[in-house]
Amino acid sequence: MNVPVWLCIPFAGLLACVALGPVLFSEWWEKNEPKAVIAWACAALALCVPVLGAKQTAELAAETLLNDYVSFIVLLFGLYCVAGNITFEGDLAGSPRVNIVLLTMGTLLSSVIGTTGSSMLMIRPVIKMNSWRRHKGHIMIFFIFLVSNLGGCLTPLGDPPLLMGFMRGVPFFWSLHLFAPMLLNMIVLSAVFYPIDLHYYRRDVMRGRRPDISAPGTELKVGGAHNLIFIVMIVSAAIASGVLPNLSAFQDETGAAAGIRVMENVKLTYPALIEIAVILAAAWLSFATTNPENRRKNHFTWASIREVAVLFIGIFITMQPALMLLREYGGKMALTKPWEMFWATGALSSFLDNTPTYLVFLTAAGALGEPAGVSTSLGLVPVRLLEAVSAGAVFMGANTYIGNAPNFMVKSISEENGVSMPSFFGYMKWSLGCLVPVFLLDMLVFFR
Amino acid sequence: MSEQKKYDKQYFLDLAARIYDLDVDVYETLGSSLGRVFGADRDRCVAELASLMRDVKGESEVRNSLALIGNMARTLPDGDDHFRLLTEYNAVLHELSQLPSGLASTDILDEKNARLNELHLENRFQPGQKLIICISRSCGAGASDIGFMLADRLKVDYYDAEIFAAVIRRLEAEQDGVADLFGGSAKQAGSIFERVRQRTTLREKLRQISRYHGLPARDAVFFSQSGLICDMAKRQDFVVMGRCADVVLANARVPHISIFITAPEDLRTRRVMAVNHIDEKKARAMIHRVDRVHAAYYRFYTGRKWGAAENYDLCFNSANYGIQGSIDFIMNTLRLDRFREAKRSAE
Numbered sequence: 197m198n199v200p201v202w203l204c205i206p207f208a209g210l211l212a213c214v215a216l217g218p219v220l221f222s223e224w225w226e227k228n229e230p231k232a233v234i235a236w237a238c239a240a241l242a243l244c245v246p247v248l249g250a251k252q253t254a255e256l257a258a259e260t261l262l263n264d265y266v267s268f269i270v271l272l273f274g275l276y277c278v279a280g281n282i283t284f285e286g287d288l289a290g291s292p293r294v295n296i297v298l299l300t301m302g303t304l305l306s307s308v309i310g311t312t313g314s315s316m317l318m319i320r321p322v323i324k325m326n327s328w329r330r331h332k333g334h335i336m337i338f339f340i341f342l343v344s345n346l347g348g349c350l351t352p353l354g355d356p357p358l359l360m361g362f363m364r365g366v367p368f369f370w371s372l373h374l375f376a377p378m379l380l381n382m383i384v385l386s387a388v389f390y391p392i393d394l395h396y397y398r399r400d401v402m403r404g405r406r407p408d409i410s411a412p413g414t415e416l417k418v419g420g421a422h423n424l425i426f427i428v429m430i431v432s433a434a435i436a437s438g439v440l441p442n443l444s445a446f447q448d449e450t451g452a453a454a455g456i457r458v459m460e461n462v463k464l465t466y467p468a469l470i471e472i473a474v475i476l477a478a479a480w481l482s483f484a485t486t487n488p489e490n491r492r493k494n495h496f497t498w499a500s501i502r503e504v505a506v507l508f509i510g511i512f513i514t515m516q517p518a519l520m521l522l523r524e525y526g527g528k529m530a531l532t533k534p535w536e537m538f539w540a541t542g543a544l545s546s547f548l549d550n551t552p553t554y555l556v557f558l559t560a561a562g563a564l565g566e567p568a569g570v571s572t573s574l575g576l577v578p579v580r581l582l583e584a585v586s587a588g589a590v591f592m593g594a595n596t597y598i599g600n601a602p603n604f605m606v607k608s609i610s611e612e613n614g615v616s617m618p619s620f621f622g623y624m625k626w627s628l629g630c631l632v633p634v635f636l637l638d639m640l641v642f643f644r
Numbered sequence: 645m646s647e648q649k650k651y652d653k654q655y656f657l658d659l660a661a662r663i664y665d666l667d668v669d670v671y672e673t674l675g676s677s678l679g680r681v682f683g684a685d686r687d688r689c690v691a692e693l694a695s696l697m698r699d700v701k702g703e704s705e706v707r708n709s710l711a712l713i714g715n716m717a718r719t720l721p722d723g724d725d726h727f728r729l730l731t732e733y734n735a736v737l738h739e740l741s742q743l744p745s746g747l748a749s750t751d752i753l754d755e756k757n758a759r760l761n762e763l764h765l766e767n768r769f770q771p772g773q774k775l776i777i778c779i780s781r782s783c784g785a786g787a788s789d790i791g792f793m794l795a796d797r798l799k800v801d802y803y804d805a806e807i808f809a810a811v812i813r814r815l816e817a818e819q820d821g822v823a824d825l826f827g828g829s830a831k832q833a834g835s836i837f838e839r840v841r842q843r844t845t846l847r848e849k850l851r852q853i854s855r856y857h858g859l860p861a862r863d864a865v866f867f868s869q870s871g872l873i874c875d876m877a878k879r880q881d882f883v884v885m886g887r888c889a890d891v892v893l894a895n896a897r898v899p900h901i902s903i904f905i906t907a908p909e910d911l912r913t914r915r916v917m918a919v920n921h922i923d924e925k926k927a928r929a930m931i932h933r934v935d936r937v938h939a940a941y942y943r944f945y946t947g948r949k950w951g952a953a954e955n956y957d958l959c960f961n962s963a964n965y966g967i968q969g970s971i972d973f974i975m976n977t978l979r980l981d982r983f984r985e986a987k988r989s990a991e
Contacts, residue, residue, distance in 0.1 A: 288858040289867075297858075325858075402947035404895020406867040407857065414854040 199524055200247060203517035206240035210514050211547070214507065214598070215620035229503075233510035240514040251460075256516055258462045264549070265512045267468055269505050271434055272312060272601055274475035278426045279316035280496040281486040283419035289407035290326030292393040295335055296386055298322050299342050303382055306347025307354040307371075309431050315344045315602035317427065320494055323613045328407040331396035333617050336610045337626045338389045344602040345594035346381050349374040349587060352438070353431060355600075357545075357554030357589040359438045364558070365572035366582065373579070377587055377642050384634050419493070420486045426478040433478070437471035500608035511598055512549075519552050526556035527563060534584035534643040537561065541585045542592030542635065546599045554589040561585060584643045591635065595627045596620070651743070653694070660693035661686075662736050663710060666729065670717045673725045681712045697743065707792055708805045710737065715801040730799075737796060775800060775881040775983050776900040777974075778890040780942070782951060783934035784912030784919075784927075785962045787905040790970045791883050797971055798984055800881035803873075807887060811868040866945055874898065886938070890956065891946040901978060904956040905970065907963040 213232055217225035225232070244253040288294055302318040309317070322339060326332045348354030350371050352362035358371050440446045441453035446466055448454040455465035522544060531537050537557055544553045561581040562574030569576040577585075593600030597607055597620055607617045618626065667681045682689040696706050714733050720726040775798065781787030788804065795802035856864035870892040876882060877898045890902035907915075909931065916927040942950035953959045958977060962970045975981055 288853075291859050291863065293860065294858040398944065398947065401863075401866075401945055402891075404870075404892065406870055407859070409857040409859070409864060409867055410871065412855075414857045 199517055199520045201521065203240070203243055203247060204521070206236045206243065207511075207514040207518050209239070210236040210510050211598070211620075219619050219621075230506045233506055237510045237513040240517065244517065255459050255461050257513060258459050260512050260516055261509075262458060262462065262464050263468060265509060267437065267471060268512070268601060269508065270472050270475050271430065272504060272605060273501055274430045274479045275310075275313050275316040275427065276501045276605070277479040278423045278430065278482040279313075279320070280494050281420045281482045281490050282317065282320075282423045283490045283493045284321040284324065284416065285419060285493075286414055286416035287408060287411055288325050288414055288416065289409060290322070290329055290332070290335070292390050292397055294325060295322070295393055296390060298325070299338060299386065299389070300382070302339065302343035303347035303378075306343055307350035309427055310353055310434065311344050311348035311355055311600060312602045312605070313427055313431055314347060315339070315606055318343055319606055319609050320613075323610065323615060327614075328405055329397065329400045330403070330405060331399060332615050333610075334389075334392055334396060334626075336606055336615055336617060337623065338385060338630075340597075340603050340606050340623075341385055341594045341627070341631060342382060344606055345600050346378055346385070346591055349378050349590040353435060355590045355593075356551045358586060359435065360551055360555055361558060361572070361582075361586065363438045363442060364555075364574055366570055366577075370570060370582075371586065373583055374587055374590075377583075377591075377638050380641065381591065381634050381638065384637065385630065388630055420490045423482050423486060426482045429478040430475050433471045433474035436474075437467045440467035440470065441465065495613055497612060500605060500612055503608050504605050507598075507604065508601075515548055518548055522548065522553065522556050527560045529560070531557070531560065532564060534580045535639045537581050538584035538588040538635075538639060538643040541588030542595070545589045545592045546595035550589040550593050550600065554585060557585045557588075558582070580643070587638065587643070591638070592631075594631055595624070597623055656694035656697050657690060659736070659739055660690045660697060662732070662739075663693055663706075663713070664690050666717075666732050666736060667709075667713050669732075670713055670720075670729055673720060673729065674716060681709050681716075697740075704788065704805060706740065707788075710740070711792065711795070711802040711804070712806055714796065718799060718801065734796075774877065774899070775980070776877055776889075776893060776898065777883045778893065778900055778902045779883065779885050780890065780902070780904045780938075780950070780956070781885070782906040782912065783931045783938075784916040785905045785907040786915060786967050786970070787962065788885060789967050790905060790962060790974075791885050793967065794971050794974055795883040797975065798881070798883070798980060800883060802883050802885075803876070804885040807869055807872060807884065808865070810872055811865050888942055888945050891948065901958070902956045903974065904951055904953070904959040905962050906951065906959070907961055911963045 210233065213225070213236070217229070217232070241253055241257055244256065248256065298318065298321065302314050302322075305318065306314040308314075319336075319339065322335060323332075326335055345355075349358070352359040352366075352368060352371060354371070358366075361371075362368055446454055453463070453465040453467060455463040455467075455469070457463050526540075529540065531540055537560075541550075541553055541557045558572070558577065559574050561577045562572055564575075564578070564581075566576055566578045566581075569578040570582050594603070597603050607623075610617050617623070664682055664686060682693075693706065693709070710733070714730075714737075717726070717729045717733055720729065777791075777794065779787055779791045779794075791804070792802050852861065859867070866888075869887055873884060873887065873889050873892050874896045877893060877896070877900070890900065893900045894902075906912075909928070912931055913924060913927045916922070916931060917924060920927070920930075922930070939950040942948065948955045951959075958974070960970070960973065965973045
């Protein structure tokens with residue numbers, strides 16, 4: 197089926213609103229954001245009706261909401277709830293050195309508990325330690341670069357695209373091939389971050405700001421540490437949702453994942469249901485077993501998750517035509533070189549969901565018929581192409597606020613806690629200035 | 645008594661004993677239990693103090709100890725004890741100032757220029773207002789002596805190295821090799837950079853991270869010092885040397901007077917040579933090094949140019965007045981006599 201490009205207009209319109217709304221008509225946007233988002237989503241579906249037909253459009257909407265959006269938002273919700281119950285107490289003062297250590301820890305943790313888990317877990321300690329400072333938006337930007345994106349490249353636990361690759365036969369530890377690019381990016385970005393942070397740190401000091409270090413020594417205390425068990429529970433559920441569909445017990449007679457049929461071509465699969473149930477149970481257990489005082493100390497509110505939930509329902513629906521176009525033309529783009537795959541996957545992952553983007557280009561790479569490479573269910577994928585697709589999908593999610601799930605969440609939590617974050621385009625200035633040169637370096641060193 | 649005979653070993657021991665006894669007397673009269681300047685071992689303390697007095701490098705240490713005693717004595721309620729102890733303090737201070745290489749012994753006066761000055765005075769302070777004077781200085785300009793004697797003239801506390809000592813105590817960091825960038829003599833300050841490099845074990849590094857709250861030691865000390873200066877500014881009048889105190893107080897919106905004292909390099913060199921008994925080459929090198937370190941420190945923490953006139957209320961050339969003349973100049977320019985009188989009448 198030929199998907200007309202104009203079907204992408206609502207997606208572009210929504211992005212334009214997200215980018216310009218808070219800048220040009222902030223008051224109106226603040227009050228009417230949910231309405232605007234829903235309006236664009238409805239517009240996208242309305243435009244799809246004449247092209248796809250009413251039934252297929254309804255199925256598209258149901259499929260997107262049930263299988264993509266619900267699992268996305270439930271995972272985010274679960275991690276948000278559980279991480280919100282873990283407090284870090286202590287008076288380590290946010291300085292360039294401390295921030296580098298925190299960012300490094302978060303980056304490495306991302307490959308263990310996922311970029312979303314790591315972001316939700318680390319964001320509050322970073323905000324707290326830097327609470328004495330006035331200029332700290334840049335810290336959150338580099339947090340998004342490193343913790344919410346780059347750090348997730350080492351294992352399938354790190355980022356959903358890699359989990360999809362694992363489900364299609366890419367060995368679990370194969371992603372460690374990306375250690376060298378990740379290390380290079382981490383070093384370069386840290387080297388860029390340090391002088392920037394030092395500059396703002398000094399600016400705060402010069403204006404008389406100083407941390408409270410009156411207590412003799414630093415005692416770090418983790419409150420609600422038992423919630424780490426629930427984080428493990430959530431991460432396990434997310435992995436299980438990727439692994440279980442390959443087990444025969446969860447497959448129907450056609451070999452597809454079994455589940456509850458909602459519409460003719462739409463199923464809510466049992467693995468997805470298990471994932472949702474386990475995550476919601478973890479969130480409930482976390483709330484039931486943790487002192488509410490922890491949430492008060494963490495300034496836990498529902499506003500951030502509500503904002504992300506509303507925004508992404510629109511993004512998920514409006515981007516479907518763009519994803520259909522990508523599926524239609526992605527394989528025909530005749531991309532054969534690693535750098536082409538790296539930039540194509542990356543550029544599209546910056547705005548679209550990186551999981552389907554990754555799958556489109558992985559499929560294209562598997563269809564090249566190369567004689568050697570990593571054996572997957574999609575064919576043999578040359579190692580360098582697989583590296584390029586994986587790195588592009590994971591790394592370049594950092595290019596925009598909507599490139600990866602935790603990005604907007606970090607922005608929202610930061611703003612809720614008094615950190616002034618740049619606008620959509622303001623953030624892109626940072627990514628163009630700091631990330632794109634690093635990706636060019638990646639291309640020259642690893643993906644030529 | 646000939647000068648040679650007067651300044652023999654016994655003389656220094658006697659003077660040291662007077663300082664020690666003054667400390668004990670002030671401490672006992674106050675009835676304080678918060679510790680005193682010198683330890684309980686009288687003989688050892690007196691011997692150490694005498695040794696410091698004979699050594700030009702110990703000059704600032706003796707002065708700081710005496711300043712601490714004076715600061716304590718001034719907190720005594722008015723009466724016989726107050727008068728008795730401050731009289732003794734002044735007498736000891738006078739003795740110290742007479743030492744050949746001791747306090748204020750080497751002036752920086754350029755007599756030719758000094759004759760040209762007339763002091764025009766303006767009223768600056770309201771009675772009852774806290775008087776805080778922040779003095780910055782280029783190396784060898786005699787500013788430490790000016791600050792110390794100015795504090796004494798005003799009967800207010802004087803803080804220099806003791807601020808750093810208090811911060812170090814607060815951070816329990818004596819063993820970490822954190823050096824006082826501003827304290828001590830010019831020679832000491834010049835020879836010590838920001839931090840004495842030491843090999844440290846991982847355990848010790850972790851201990852340092854905990855002690856300094858993850859901050860670089862120098863920053864932790866600066867923040868603590870700044871906090872201490874702001875705390876003191878709420879309670880008392882004082883003269884403070886360096887420590888970016890002018891900017892710290894400005895940021896905290898605490899009224900204060902900032903003064904920068906300098907002098908021509910040749911005269912500063914001459915003074916440093918005389919005070920430290922070193923040759924000209926070494927003296928110039930020391931002046932350049934100390935000034936460079938001070939400028940970098942000031943720039944780092946305040947973003948301002950150290951010594952630039954626009955950053956201070958009053959900048960002057962101490963060579964035009966000499967040490968006593970500089971004190972008069974500050975007193976008269978800022979109409980500090982009014983402050984002193986107001987304080988006296990309030991007492």
